[in-house]
Structures are given as structure tokens and as C-alpha cells.
Amino acid sequence: MIAEFSIVPIGLGESLSAHVARAFEVIESSGVAFEHHAMGTNLEGDWDEVMDVIKACRDSLLETSGRVSLSIKIDDRKGTRNRLERKVESARRKMQH
């Protein structure tokens, strides 16, 4: 499955990049396939693998923040793999121009 998620500490100020950097460290040391973009990170793997990474990011941010907000979107399709890059390519091939 592919999951996109973003995590925001509430009440730690308007600049979030230092907190996002800590989440990046958790994600990039996890071994799970990932793709960062401007609004979150996409992960690909089994349910438990992916959810373990998201939980570890949440645990890390709760060390310094009393409240965190998470958003997770999942596309779970049986029998598929390596879709992280192929999904955009697959749609692009079907464009008319």
C-alpha cells in the first residue's frame, strides 16, 4: 500500500522545518520506501511497516510538543508493488497531449 502523511506540532510556533527535520530522520532511517514532497511524505510498504514509521514520527514529536496533528491518506491496492513512482507515470501516459 501507499500512504501519505504529514505531522504538525501545535503550539510550538509558526516555523515547522526543525520539527519536520526530526520526522525526516525517523523516516529515512526506517528502511521503508519514501518520497518527500511539499505537503507531506509518501511511504510504500505493508500496513504494519508503514504505520510503525508514522507512529515513530508521532512519538518523536510528542517528546517536545504537547499536541500534534496528523493527516494520513492511504491507497491500498491488492497485488501491487513499486507504485511510488509508477502512479504519476501511469496517468501521464494516458494524457491526450
Add this chain to the structure above:
Amino acid sequence: MIAEFSIVPIGLGESLSAHVARAFEVIESSGVAFEHHAMGTNLEGDWDEVMDVIKACRDSLLETSGRVSLSIKIDDRKGTRNRLERKVESARRKMQH
């Protein structure tokens, strides 16, 4: 923490209520505090309790659908409980009129 989630099988037709009914059965037999509304269900509990319910709903829908889409939004605030009904009330008390 409070989590809101919704789950949609992709490719099984336009009417979703029978599939939502199966998710309701999983949710309501789980023992976790819940609140259904027109766009999803809110759950309150620990991370693992809540995520186990969501995973069980996904497993149930994947029995009949080859592809499911999930959306999860989490508000995780340390040291709080019983917020499922209190959050709306808390804001309403601060309204000016």
C-alpha cells in the same frame, strides 16, 4: 487521542452504504469510543487501540474489494481524555453570540 477516519472501496459501484455498514459493525463491536457523522467516524483511545479498529475495517473491506482508499486525521494531545463530545462544547462556550 482522537482520530477521524473514512474508508471507501474503489470500483464497487457508486452506492457505498452497504460497505460502510460492514465498517460500522467492526467499529461498534470493538469497544472503542466512537461518533459517526456524515463524512466519517471519530474514534477515541490509545494509538494502538484506534489503529487496530481502522486496520480491521480495512481488512474487512479488502475481502470484497481489490482497492480501498482511507483517510485518517488525528488530534493527539497529551494528558487529555473524553474529548469526543467536549471539543465542540468547548468551542461553543467561547462564541461571542
Add this chain to the structure above:
Amino acid sequence: MIAEFSIVPIGLGESLSAHVARAFEVIESSGVAFEHHAMGTNLEGDWDEVMDVIKACRDSLLETSGRVSLSIKIDDRKGTRNRLERKVESARRKMQH
């Protein structure tokens, strides 16, 4: 269509209920059908009606906050009306027990 949305000012502290109260005032004076719940508000109406309310909430919060985060989820089904309460009821009728 039905839209669910939530809005959070980033960097104004951990307690959000006073800000949510201001959004409630905008929503409840708009004339658009609404349903508050613990994780957001559901609105029902045409695209422009609903988006005007959401934009007005965002404008209101940006008066006091330099950064706001919004989450919007839309279920747009042709030829349907008055689904705000009926969606839960419709699924419940199909439950097996």
C-alpha cells in the same frame, strides 16, 4: 455536495477552542447547512456556497494568525440532497445486527 473541513492556526498555542469558536460564528451565520463534530464541521450545499464559507473561516483566522492549516474532504454526488443526516442512517439500515 457534502464537505468536511477543519482549520487550525499554527503557532498560536496549544489550545484552539477560541479560534474554533470564531470559525463557528462564520459557519453558523452563513445560512449553509452544517454539522459540527469533534474533528471538524460538515457542510452541505453547492460548490461555491460551501467554498465561500470555508474561505471566510480562513480569512477570519488569518486576521490573528500568520499561518493556518486547512483540511477539506468532499463527497460530491450528482442529483442528491439532504444527505447530511441520511448518510449515517442509510449505512445503519444495512447493518446485519
Add this chain to the structure above:
Amino acid sequence: MIAEFSIVPIGLGESLSAHVARAFEVIESSGVAFEHHAMGTNLEGDWDEVMDVIKACRDSLLETSGRVSLSIKIDDRKGTRNRLERKVESARRKMQH
């Protein structure tokens, strides 16, 4: 502001790439800055510019589908521009290793 969105027709089958391709055509001919990724598209611009593109994608998909589901996430920060690529870079610079 930056907005991420994804749009899914409900009931048109399990493969969505042809529908996504139509949304890509709307997005890429709009003139608004965009970034496609595996779980959606990020757009950067004013509220009205961005929402006009999303509405045009929805209108396009409703021509062939009776029901569409949209998910929109917005990060609206006053006085900022050109954040589509800079957000990831900004967090990466703050990583410890």
C-alpha cells in the same frame, strides 16, 4: 498558499489512471505552479487561483462519473512565495545527520 489535492471517481472501476490523466490536463493547462506525486498534486497560488483549478478538475470528472471524492489540504502562510520546492529543502537543512 500551497494546496495538495487528490480526486477519485467512485464507481468507475478500480483503475483510475485515465481519470487522473484528465485531471492532469486541466492542471497543466491552468498556468498554476504544480508538483505531481504518487498521492496527489500540490498547487501554489492565491486561494481563488488554486480553487478554480480544483473545481475545474471536479467538473471534468463529473462529466463521466456520478460521484467523486476529493481531498484537499492547505498550508496558508502569509507573505511567503515559491515554497513548493523550498519546503523539503528547508527541513533537510535542519537534519542532524
